[in-house]
Amino acid sequence: MLQTFASSISSLLDTRADGHSLPAGLYTREDVFEADIDVFFRKHWICIGLECDVPEPGDATVVDIGNSGLIILRDDDNQVRVVHNVCRHRGSRILNAGSSVISKLVCPYHQWTYELDGELAYAPHMGADFDKSCKSLRPVNFKSIGGLIYACLSDNPPSDIDRLEEAMTERLAPYDIRNTKVAFQADVVEHGNWKLTMENNRECYHCSANHPELCVSFVDLDFGFDPESLSPEDREQAEQHEALYAERTKSWEADGYPSAAVEQLVDCETNFRTQRLIISGAGESQTPDATAASSKLLGTMTRKDLGDTHLWGHNSWNHFMGDHAVVAIVIPLSADKTLVRTKWLVHKDAVEGIDYDLEKLTNVWVATTDQDAELVARSHAGVLDPAYVPGPYSPFSETNLDRFAAWYIDRMRAHGY
Amino acid sequence: MDTKIVHPSSSNRNDAWDPERDDTVVCIDVHQETHDVKSFTFASPQGKWFAFDSGQYFLFDFPLGPDAESRCYSISSSPQRTSTFTVTVKRVAGGKISNWLHDKLASGTTVKAQGPLGHFVRPRGAGRKFLLLSGGSGITPVMSIVRDLADTCEPTDVVFLHAARTPKDLIFREELSNLAGRMKGLRLHFLPEVVAGEPSWAGLTGRISPEFMKLAVPDIAERIVMCCGPAPFMAAARKISAELGVPASSYIEESFDAAVIDETQLSIGEVVTARSFEVEFLKQARTIDVAGEQTVLSCAKKAGLRIPSSCANGVCGTCKSRLVSGSVDMKHNGGIRQREIDAGLFLPCCSKPLSDLVIDR
Ligand code: FES
Ligand code: FES
Ligand SMILES: [Fe+2]
Numbered sequence: 001m002l003q004t005f006a007s008s009i010s011s012l013l014d015t016r017a018d019g020h021s022l023p024a025g026l027y028t029r030e031d032v033f034e035a036d037i038d039v040f041f042r043k044h045w046i047c048i049g050l051e052c053d054v055p056e057p058g059d060a061t062v063v064d065i066g067n068s069g070l071i072i073l074r075d076d077d078n079q080v081r082v083v084h085n086v087c088r089h090r091g092s093r094i095l096n097a098g099s100s101v102i103s104k105l106v107c108p109y110h111q112w113t114y115e116l117d118g119e120l121a122y123a124p125h126m127g128a129d130f131d132k133s134c135k136s137l138r139p140v141n142f143k144s145i146g147g148l149i150y151a152c153l154s155d156n157p158p159s160d161i162d163r164l165e166e167a168m169t170e171r172l173a174p175y176d177i178r179n180t181k182v183a184f185q186a187d188v189v190e191h192g193n194w195k196l197t198m199e200n201n202r203e204c205y206h207c208s209a210n211h212p213e214l215c216v217s218f219v220d221l222d223f224g225f226d227p228e229s230l231s232p233e234d235r236e237q238a239e240q241h242e243a244l245y246a247e248r249t250k251s252w253e254a255d256g257y258p259s260a261a262v263e264q265l266v267d268c269e270t271n272f273r274t275q276r277l278i279i280s281g282a283g284e285s286q287t288p289d290a291t292a293a294s295s296k297l298l299g300t301m302t303r304k305d306l307g308d309t310h311l312w313g314h315n316s317w318n319h320f321m322g323d324h325a326v327v328a329i330v331i332p333l334s335a336d337k338t339l340v341r342t343k344w345l346v347h348k349d350a351v352e353g354i355d356y357d358l359e360k361l362t363n364v365w366v367a368t369t370d371q372d373a374e375l376v377a378r379s380h381a382g383v384l385d386p387a388y389v390p391g392p393y394s395p396f397s398e399t400n401l402d403r404f405a406a407w408y409i410d411r412m413r414a415h416g417y
Numbered sequence: 418m419d420t421k422i423v424h425p426s427s428s429n430r431n432d433a434w435d436p437e438r439d440d441t442v443v444c445i446d447v448h449q450e451t452h453d454v455k456s457f458t459f460a461s462p463q464g465k466w467f468a469f470d471s472g473q474y475f476l477f478d479f480p481l482g483p484d485a486e487s488r489c490y491s492i493s494s495s496p497q498r499t500s501t502f503t504v505t506v507k508r509v510a511g512g513k514i515s516n517w518l519h520d521k522l523a524s525g526t527t528v529k530a531q532g533p534l535g536h537f538v539r540p541r542g543a544g545r546k547f548l549l550l551s552g553g554s555g556i557t558p559v560m561s562i563v564r565d566l567a568d569t570c571e572p573t574d575v576v577f578l579h580a581a582r583t584p585k586d587l588i589f590r591e592e593l594s595n596l597a598g599r600m601k602g603l604r605l606h607f608l609p610e611v612v613a614g615e616p617s618w619a620g621l622t623g624r625i626s627p628e629f630m631k632l633a634v635p636d637i638a639e640r641i642v643m644c645c646g647p648a649p650f651m652a653a654a655r656k657i658s659a660e661l662g663v664p665a666s667s668y669i670e671e672s673f674d675a676a677v678i679d680e681t682q683l684s685i686g687e688v689v690t691a692r693s694f695e696v697e698f699l700k701q702a703r704t705i706d707v708a709g710e711q712t713v714l715s716c717a718k719k720a721g722l723r724i725p726s727s728c729a730n731g732v733c734g735t736c737k738s739r740l741v742s743g744s745v746d747m748k749h750n751g752g753i754r755q756r757e758i759d760a761g762l763f764l765p766c767c768s769k770p771l772s773d774l775v776i777d778r
Contacts, residue, residue: 104732106735
């Protein structure tokens with residue numbers, strides 16, 4: 001009998017062995033890239049930005065995902081909106097890349113003019129009978145979860161975003177991310193497939209050797225370790241750390257700050273994980289000496305000892321701390337290029353040079369992001385090599401990669417591949 | 418035209434005019450104020466009472482010709498007298514609407530009216546000092562303010578300065594003199610440009626100037642200035658006030674020419690006397706003359722200058738340009754944001770010059 005596949009990608013999905021990294025083609029092939037964009041960036045919820053990207057009425061910013069151009073804007077009623085950056089006349093792009101201040105959305109081609117809610121207000125020379133009412137800019141499904149904007153480009157957005165929304169709305173409330181400002185943004189183009197970018201971020205196996213700055217405040221053990229491979233001294237330390245963890249989580253939760261891990265990583269559509277992590281050293285913030293970088297704390301935070309609320313999705317990672325937050329959004333550009341857009345958020349009234357020192361605020365994640373870009377490029381180059389064979393993930397510190405790969409294969413299949 | 422005379426009946430005294438639903442008023446009195454100015458008093462046919470603020474206006478549809486013509490006129494009467502309101506209109510040579518009003522609008526005529534509208538109202542709060550500044554028929558909204566203050570006997574500190582062409586053109590001259598004799602805090606200055614027709618005029622003549630202001634209103638910097646009049650008058654008044662230390666936040670103007678100028682047809686005389694301004698286009702290295710009544714865009718077009726545009730109506734923002742220097746009277750329809758205006762941008766399609774301009778185009 002002749003075996004037929006839904007697509008040539010299906011057979012590639014079949015060759016993935018449990019517990020192992022993905023077959024090369026899934027990282028490198030053009031057709032897989034197109035399928036990835038379609039499945040993971042059009043049919044799933046993705047993080048595209050923040051409310052504070054458009055702080056005032058009339059602020060707009062353009063985000064491009066594959067061939068889709070999205071406009072995030074704030075209208076005159078102070079509401080955030082997301083619309084497609086495609087003119088309803090002959091399709092021209094309306095706004096340029098980057099950020100702008102607008103009073104109406106005016107297509108530069110023939111000046112079709114839209115209200116900020118997308119409604120077509122004015123279309124010159126179209127005749128008296130022309131019906132403007134059905135020519136509004138097409139809206140995009142989106143949700144602001146505690147100030148983080150999640151969009152889904154399909155008409156059937158996965159409903160299990162609910163669990164993320166439920167967990168994060170409560171956790172993010174004290175940080176009041178809606179009332180932050182972007183103190184700094186760094187766009188880094190990594191020379192690697194977006195899944196390598198995500199995998200690299202989901203393990204801290206590589207941390208102690210590669211991220212000296214991050215390791216001052218980050219505890220790599222939090223993401224798993226093999227007790228056997230540790231020296232007796234390190235093992236004792238690890239055990240103490242685990243005990244401390246249990247104790248801290250308990251006391252944070254008793255103080256009203258949800259902290260325990262919530263994960264939805266396999267057998268689901270929306271992939272996420274959140275947990276309040278301990279910051280080591282001075283315990284306050286991800287800075288070179290682990291003390292807070294901003295003296296104006298976020299939202300209603302009054303303490304600096306509430307650790308790091310981390311959140312992963314399949315295209316972003318975030319760290320929310322007492323004094324600042326770091327939000328990274330991942331946007332694939334091609335099979336071998338990925339944009340990592342990192343934003344450092346502080347309280348919207350915090351003043352640079354007075355309340356915070358920009359260098360201290362950004363140092364750790366600027367360095368870490370560069371180091372990771374380097375690692376992802378090395379890894380992509382190796383995966384391209386005909387000698388690459390998928391290798392085994394560590395059962396201690398790379399279990400989340402195995403889950404991610406399983407989720408990836410499962411989601412591809414669910415969408416007909 | 419409906420000529421039935423309807424007087425307000427007392428049975429409906431408790432019903433208020435509802436701007437959302439009511440749109441018909443009936444003229445119940447016409448009064449000749451000066452040789453070319455008449456006041457028209459209106460009531461609601463149902464006898465409803467009017468709530469408005471002194472300084473507000475009504476938008477009328479007058480039944481001339483096949484299409485009704487719309488015009489806005491400021492209310493000149495006191496808001497304390499709620500059974501009627503009055504507008505005061507100067508006849509403009511060749512002005513279609515003002516002539517119709519003067520010749521045809523009589524007691525008993527019903528017209529469509531929307532309102533009250535507008536935000537030219539005086540800031541409330543204790544201890545405020547005002548300078549009410551009016552040119553020609555721009556007196557109407559500030560007259561309403563003075564009448565309001567007289568009716569309420571509010572403690573006031575008001576300087577009222579009215580400028581006109583000749584002593585004969587001073588509207589409400591007698592009434593204002595009487596009020597000044599009665600109201601403790603009202604100080605009155607009339608400034609005719611020339612004494613024509615009244616050689617015995619005892620006061621100063623001429624146009625407003627910093628020197629005149631310093632004498633007439635020495636404490637102008639401490640006053641809230643409310644100004645209404647023809648555009649060149651308002652431009653001069655604004656400039657002088659700023660020079661004499663009036664902060665922009667204390668300067669309020671009724672940028673509402675229709676109340677003042679019947680702009681459909683200006684008389685030849687007025688076209689000649691209308692000020693024109695030099696407008697320089699930096700990038701195209703050209704300078705043109707723009708009359709104060711014309712938009713920068715329309716004059717630029719006629720002169721063959723290029724400014725991208727589309728709606729010509731302040732909606733789309735296509736013509737947005739940087740105003741390097743000068744000031745304009747801009748009536749946009751949402752095509753520009755306040756923070757863009759604050760950053761020095763303007764829309765030439767809906768802006769009339771108030772001074773010489775330099776534009777980065
Ligand atoms: S394509 Fe946008 S107006 Fe023509
Ligand atoms: S041309 Fe549209 S705002 Fe000026
Ligand atoms: Fe890393």
